[in-house]
Amino acid sequence: MKRLASIAFATAIALFLQGCAGWQSALDPKGPAASELAWLIWFFTGLCAVVWVLVMAALAVPLLMRSRQHAEPLALDADADSRKLRVVTVAVGLTAVILVGLTLLSFFANRTLAAIGSDAALTIRVTGHQWWWEVRYEDATPSRVLTTANEIHIPAGEPVRLLLTSTDVIHSFWVPSLSGKLDLIPGRMNVLDIKADKPGVYRGQCAEFCGAQHANMGTFIIAEPRAKFDAWWNDQLQPAAAPTGGEAKAGENLFLKRPCVMCHKIGGTPAGGTVAPDLTHLASRQTLAAGTLTMSRGNLAAWIADPQGVKPGSHMPVVDLSGDELNAIVAYLEGLK
Amino acid sequence: MRPVVALLLFASMALAACQREERDTRPQSALGSGEQPTPVTTLEPGGQRPSPTDNKAASFEANAFHLSEGKRLFGWFNCSGCHANGGGGMGPALMDEKWIYGSSMESIHATIRDGRPNGMPSFRDKIPDDQIWELAAFVRSLSGNAPSSAAPSRNDDMMVHPSENRMPDAATLGKSP
């Protein structure tokens, strides 16, 4: 038993050290909520480890005893049993105290979390779709309302309010290094306040099973200094860049004539579909297909040529395109900075 | 006795299920209907365009996944803009027993792909061929022409009409009780 425990422990430590710095890790907090939670996780883990070691020690006691039991099982030592009763009572009492302590701790931690971001100025509506995220920046001025997909830019150091809902099935928004998760439920609106301490890119992904491509429903929170964030917002409000060069122009034409136009929107063109991600500034994003591929010409072509190979079961159909047509469309999309 | 029952059960379910439950999301070119000849004329007043039976029709029309995809696309592509959830508006109703160009998968496919006079546009390049087949299969289910075990059920929306799997069978449609 002890040998096993030490093997398990050594393995655990080795594995822990190997990959602690994930960019989607609850143990690598980058915001006040996640820091509070990471502290809570470590505290609970430490306390639970102590309790476990104590129980295992109590279990080891009889194994280390030399004396055997009485031959007659019903000949009980009444004194020993009343001593045991006292020990058990104390142990149960201690358990109760620990549990009450942990309950209070988690209650006050919950209050701390609720206070973070209650003064958020920026509101972003995140709508879950099978299998991508629609992101809408709310603003009092209608012309400044911005719709994008999958990547959420936020100003660093400022609390941001996310309104979470879904139009199809239940999803769950989870960026572990910033905050705990919260579900996106059709017919309901959940509110999650997040805050990133420093500029950076924080990965998250859907945490509630939502169908075939649940595994490839990633999102990124990109925290930037306020000035950079404002500039980004203003850029995103512009209509799509006009295609430059013959191939890109041909690509725009193809985009508008072929199935792409049925679902996608590109601001400034007749393409106005709302059931798939807005592509107006596609090339300004870091990833494709909800965090599945990094943005590059090759990946863009691969995704358009065989979406069912990259994300089997996703709603992007295989479109019959010749090599030249594919190149043209990729050239056009690549220019949508 | 029990193994026999189980075997019969298995066999009957196997036969019924393989058609109904497959979920192909990639076009199977082996089934045909990739490149289609452009029709010489676009006007077939009142009649059904003679259309060769296509292998895809059979594999799509009783498949629950394709029917459901058809239902989703019917909403996504705004077919309701003219056909109003199948009840008809600017375009003809799709829930009744009347078919201007025939009720076969092939003719509905041709209608969507090539368009028809009096307003039905052609979606030849706008919708991938397999999705046209899915839409065709769904349109048939609107009037009870799909097996009820495969036809779509209600959506999580306001209810506009009884769901397709609750439709009376096509044979009794339109005959008042």
Added chain:
Amino acid sequence: MSSADLTSERDLPPERETSVRGDIAPARDGPRDTGMDDASLHRWLARTWRTPPGIIGALSSVDHKVIARRYLITAFLFLCLGGLNAVAMRIQLSGPQRGLIGPDLYNQLFTMHGVTMMFLFAVPIVQATGIYLVPLMVGTRNIAFPRLNAFGYWVYVSGGLFAWVSFALAMAPDVGWFAYVPLSGPEFSPGKRADVWAQMITYTEVSSLAVAVATIVTVLKQRAPGMSLDKIPLYVWALLVTSFVVVFAMPAVMITSTFLILDRLVGTHIFNPAEGGDALLFQHLFWFFGHPEVYIIFLPATGMVSSIIPAFARRPAFGHLGLVLSLIAVGFLSFGLWVHHMFATGLPKLGASFFTASSMLIAIPNGVQIFCWLATLWDGRPVIRTPLLFVFGFFFTFVIGGLTGVMLASVPLDLQVHDTYFVVAHFHYVLIGGSVFPLLGAAYFWFPKITGRMMSERLGRWHFWLAMIGFNAAFFPMHIVGLWGMPRRVYTYPAELDWGNINLFISAGAVLFFLSFVLFAFNLVHGALRGTPAGDNPWDAGTLEWATSSPPPSYNFTRIPVVTNVEPLWAERGALPVASGLRVDARELIISTVAEAHPDIREKSATPSIWPLLAAIAVGATFLYSIFTPWAIIWGAAPIAVTLVGWFWPKGDPEDEE
């Protein structure tokens, strides 16, 4: 035991013995066991209680031991199938972006894994163990409602076949064992996959309700004379509490699955928010069953631990009353904490905190049990045999599972680990550590009783260490990868998140754990065929099942024992006192009073019948048909009614006519 031992009834008021209400006119009465010598008593009882020969006879059997053996073997087969599912999933997840299994199949695999393990393995196998042991432990000749019990088995088998045939046809449910709407609802789950989930639940719940009712009545009304409430063995208490939990929890999930079928098939709007329904209602209903479900699986395992520890610690369990009260407390509290599965749905914060407190609270009775077991072991060095090794394995792993459970009970902490591999690790520690390890210990412990032969101790130790190492290697790292952000139910993951190595390690552990079950299966077969013969009581344990021969005869006990102690075989070392007065030409049982277990009346137990099987086929066919049309309920009612009429057709027995 000679007839001179029939001192019997020494604890029983004599007037009760003479005025048993079941007495009828002596002219219509058959021979009794009073004063009959052992040889002729054996001949009489063997003829009265035998299972008829032939295939029809075997299918008509109502012997609780025969039904339980079938249950155990079937559940073990489903365990192997569910384990194969798990191995397939682990191979797919052993590295990032593996292409072995696509999402469509993977989603069916994890759903079938969950459904099989929860509904076709865990619940049936703990109930099956109860079906076998409870009548023996309370000293009666058969379970109450033996035909209902047989019916339960047949319905369970048809439910399992239904699920696995649909898997073979690639139309298995792919929406998770919890099948949340709207994903499992009409719009997002085309075809019959989600209906298979919903109806398969109905099959298995009908069967477990049937078994639960039979168990409750057996425990409350069929205990041997003298086995008052304070002398009921802890295992029987555990099964009694479990059965009550089944009776109150299972209807919730049957309602859930029926609502789902209605939404999908009839077009109701119960879970449709656009028409005034609510998607969260499903989760509340499901977890109102789903959390007690964990305790349905866990409580019988605590009973097994409470049986194994006294036998090897060589003393009765310390704190018998405390253990019983803990069982009852856990049973009650298990209904008050379902919401901790739903903390991430955005419930009001104060309400969620209440469920943190109630989830923490249930740790207290569980702690009481752990401490009492430890105190039982403290008297001296226990006899270490394979069953006790698995109990140690249970302590080692279940305590980890319980403590991570405390972590999950905290609302804020849960928001980080909910639906990640941390939770996967947690509930495998609870379910495998808390239930499968005691079950394996129980298998080694009671195998000699069931087969009359011992399992190999050497292979048993190999099995134990292989299982322990494989299990911990597979599941402990899941805690870590969960904290690193890996969500559950993903068929693949990106390479850049650095989860590859740890997942490879997990997969290796999972294969090792699976191999330990191969070794176990070999040990089972080897033990059954070649094991050294075991006597009636190889472990010198104290409860009644060890009083009869191994394997027990069809009538369990030649004479019904009279119980004077919670460990009767330790209290009466010479020979058990016995009760007499039962007829030997009919299947008579003693029905005793609920609290004091005074013999009350003699009651006939049902005879073998093919009708439970036919009724199960009719019910199974109705359920199957009902995923296609709601009219199945109407059409199916006719064959069900016919089979029930056959089942309950009067036998012309004088007792029936009174």
